Amino acid sequence: MLLTLQNFLSHSVDESIKWQSFSAQLNADVYVESPLEGVLIFRPTGNLPQQKHIVLSSGIHGNETAPMEICNQLIADIASGKLKISHALMFIFGNLPAIKQQTRFIEENLNRLFAPNIEGDSLEVPRAKALMQQVSAFFKDATGERYHYDLHTAIRASKNEKFAVYPHLHGKAHSKTELQFMSDCGVNTILLSQSATTTFSYYSSRYHDAHAFTVELGKVKAFGQNNMNDFVQADKMLRHLIADRELTLSAYEDCPLEIYKVNQVINKHHADFKLHFSEDTANFTDYCAGTLLASESGAKYYAQQDGEAIVFPNENVAIGQRALLTVVPCEL
Ligand SMILES: [Zn+2]
Structure with a gap:
């Protein structure tokens, strides 16, 4: 199992491996579980009151490699004990057939299918349903705050290279703390969505009351061609989020945020x-x-x-x- 976790991404897309669910005590501090192909859950052992429940998804678009590489390394570092966890974590590699083929999707954009009543014939529809079930089960017992960062890279260059879409909150207040976290991740452009959508982050925000964002971390590149220096800040803050009970963030006034609405x-x-x-x-x-x-x-x-x-x-x-x-x- 340790071998699997050292490269969970390639394990998830390797056609020569017949996938099987597993769960085990990883070490004295961490319990690990893979209930579905491309989905991995880590839970701290013992009673940690008010722990966060954090979902990190990537590969919802199969050719957006950098976030997958970042998450794959986080998984490996948790497995080896190098990265400690203070919270329940769910990692999701989204569109596995598209990741194998290094394409955005096979038949349909997966990130338009996260609606509880979704129907359709495409290859992506059953995957969207299964992922919604997993997220729902994961958040069900959460007593503390819930988070879902759906990590992407954009097709085209951006004047503001890193940006995040804040799903429509239907009147709930936007969280300044979350924007401070985004800013410390190097994501200073925030787009406030003004309507219901069927994206993965909207799903978690709307139906599970999670702090959720679609985060665009840069431009699409092939596996191995990403300059990981571009992602240092995001990687550092994700490790901080995972390992520490509380986040230390820059003051809101000091964050160079640019906020837009649709x-x-x-x-x-x-x-x-x-x-x-x-x-x-x-x-x-x-x-x-x-x-x-x-x-x-x-x-x-x-x-x-x-x-x-x-x-x-x-x-x-x-x-x-x-x-x-x-x-x-x-x-x-
Ligand atoms: Zn994307």
Whole structure:
């Protein structure tokens, strides 16, 4: 089992290994369990009142390698005893067939399927259901705070390389402490979502009352090609989160945060949907009011305010799906 945990990621995607669930006392301090392929739970042994329950997911998009490499190393270091744990932890490697093929998804974007009543025929639907079940079981007995950081890397470069999406809270207050944590991870651009979605982080936030974020840690690169120096701060803070009972964070006033809220959600309705900026335009590039951003049969989409910026543009999405978000600066 120790061998498995030294490289749980490759164990999870190795076709020559027939996967089996396991659970065992890892050492005097830690109990380990793998209830589902690509899912691993560590629990501190003994009675730790008010321990946190923390989910770290990666590989929800199969080609977003850096977060998987970070989590795989965290797992290895917990297994070897190098990294102590003070909280219950769940690691998830999301879309295993897509990770094997080094592609974003096989049939459908997994991160649009985290809805409790999801139905569909794609390969990804049963995986989304199974992961929701796992997260639900994990959070069920949590008496302390719950956390879910869903770790990604973006397809395109970003003017603000690291950024996080804060799911819509339906009137609950945003947590400044969480933004301090993000900032100390090197994630200083925060996007406040303004509506219900079917992302993994929204699922944990909405249905399990977790502090949850979709965290974009940089640009997509192949396994082995990530410069791990780009992720030092995030890695350090995740280790801090895992090992220490309490987090020590920079003061909110000292965090160089830039906060945005969504202004327009632009869905593709026709096959001729077209973006009016170049393919390699960085996320968070901003425009003057009146700039034509996208068009399709019967519709034109303009920047409505000065400083309105584009995020996640993708004219190749399926019809009916989101092709572009626009955001504007705001205060918490
Ligand atoms: Zn992603």
